[in-house]
């Protein structure tokens with residue numbers, strides 16, 4: 001659908017019905033950005049332009065677009081078994097995928113529960129945590145602790161433990177019994193850090209403050225993103241995640257890592273837990289699990305958590321939770337083909353090999369107009385801009401529109417540009433991303 005069918009004042013009524021998610025709908029419909037094809041590092045738009053994808057779609061197309069092996073697996077699966085009920089029934093590829101995932105997971109996270117999105121993975125993990133304590137006889141542990149500036153999807157549990165104001169303020173009182181530790185952003189000490197910032201491990205001690213307030217016996221779990229993405233790419237300070245782990249262990253609190261964006265190679269290892277050497281009790285994933293091709297998410301659980309549920313009469317359901325589309329055959333087929341594609345290209349560790357080059361290119365933008373911080377890890381980059389006074393988010397949005405016009409797709413959140421390119425990225429793509437951004441930053445000055 002192209003804009004040349006517009007009627008008066010550029011208004012195309014055919015765009016009206018679709019209420020778009022997390023989108024400035026009115027702006028978009030005046031000037032639509034429509035994608036009609038994709039291949040490798042590029043999208044194609046409805047005008048036939050190639051658009052370089054510097055964000056892996058939405059942090060999900062880690063192996064690049066339209067990988068033939070994944071496409072074929074989905075096509076074949078659709079023709080063979082379109083659907084299998086996941087309650088009291090299953091199909092072989094669900095077990096195969098869970099087993100393959102457990103093989104690349106951090107040590108001990110060897111039980112896999114399937115969902116259809118990151119948001120559903122978060123809800124599932126939160127429920128698992130509370131129910132786990134209950135089945136062990138610690139039913140008073142119901143409190144959930146999130147972190148300021150955290151993003152854990154858009155469902156009620158996720159926005160309750162999340163800490164992004166715009167995602168919470170419109171929706172009432174949210175879940176009761178939730179509290180938040182402070183965020184880790186400390187530009188005064190850490191601005192322009194290359195890789196992991198050195199200051200701020202002590203921010204983890206804020207958990208001790210909440211434990212002193214609520215008492216550990218009421219707390220089920222702490223959930224954090226190892227690298228906070230949606231809030232604008234916040235890299236954990238050195239030692240911070242270790243310290244969180246120690247405090248959770250000391251008090252019998254489960255630690256949940258939300259790896260929806262960090263999973264599947266983004267930080268240089270299959271999961272950020274491995275990059276940082278800290279193993280959580282539960283880990284949520286989605287996005288890269290199927291290379292973004294078919295909606296799917298999962299929760300990885302330590303075996304002790306799974307086993308705690310396996311009591312009582314054997315004919316009874318142990319965990320009253322699940323989705324009609326959990327372990328959907330198309331998603332499982334896509335997931336297996338995705339893992340094969342990652343393995344063939346050695347992609348799950350490629351971000352580590354590209355990190356130095358990516359970081360150097362990214363940090364070359366530090367002296368461009370209005371750049372107040374540059375942050376990076378693996379193949380994740382954040383460029384924070386000084387907001388236009390009184391118009392937060394506008395400068396970054398202007399850069400986004402300019403880049404789009406120049407054939408580059410970036411993502412912005414507030415006044416931070418967040419980059420997360422497909423893991424197949426090569427030097428010439430990095431150069432083009434940085435050159436386009438540099439020009440756009442100068443024009444936005």
Ligand SMILES: Cc1ncc(COP(=O)(O)O)c(C=O)c1O
Nearest residue numbers: 117118119151152153258260261
């Ligand atoms: C850390 C984190 N958790 C959860 C989600 C929600 O995932 P979904 O949009 O698939 O529900 C996201 C999405 O970006 C995310 O970044």
